[in-house]
Amino acid sequence: MTDVPLTHNPLNGVTAACASAVKYDWLTAYYLERASADQQPAYARQGTMDADARYAARAAGLGRCARWAQEADQLAHALLG
Numbered sequence: 456m457t458d459v460p461l462t463h464n465p466l467n468g469v470t471a472a473c474a475s476a477v478k479y480d481w482l483t484a485y486y487l488e489r490a491s492a493d494q495q496p497a498y499a500r501q502g503t504m505d506a507d508a509r510y511a512a513r514a515a516g517l518g519r520c521a522r523w524a525q526e527a528d529q530l531a532h533a534l535l536g
Contacts, residue, residue, distance in 0.1 A: 470534060473527035476520040486513050 489495065495509040496502075 470527050470530040473523040473530060476523035476527065479517075479520045482513075482520075483517060486510070486517075 490506075490510070493506055494503040495506050497504040497509075
């Protein structure tokens with residue numbers, strides 16, 4: 456890793472926010488382990504919900520994390536040259 460001086464470049468904060476998507480990487484394996492159940496626990500433990508609805512919501516969330524990770528990679532290259 457190289458020493459890159461911190462500057463007041465606004466891309467630093469955006470890159471950090473987008474890079475935080477990596478902390479959700481474990482969710483993919485977690486979701487796949489539970490994918491075969493017909494009913495899925497509802498969010499906030501409020502009963503159960505249809506598996507198709509649950510996985511549509513999960514797909515949207517994981518898609519967003521993937522886009523953030525891609526954006527972070529692009530911004531890091533822009534910052535580091």
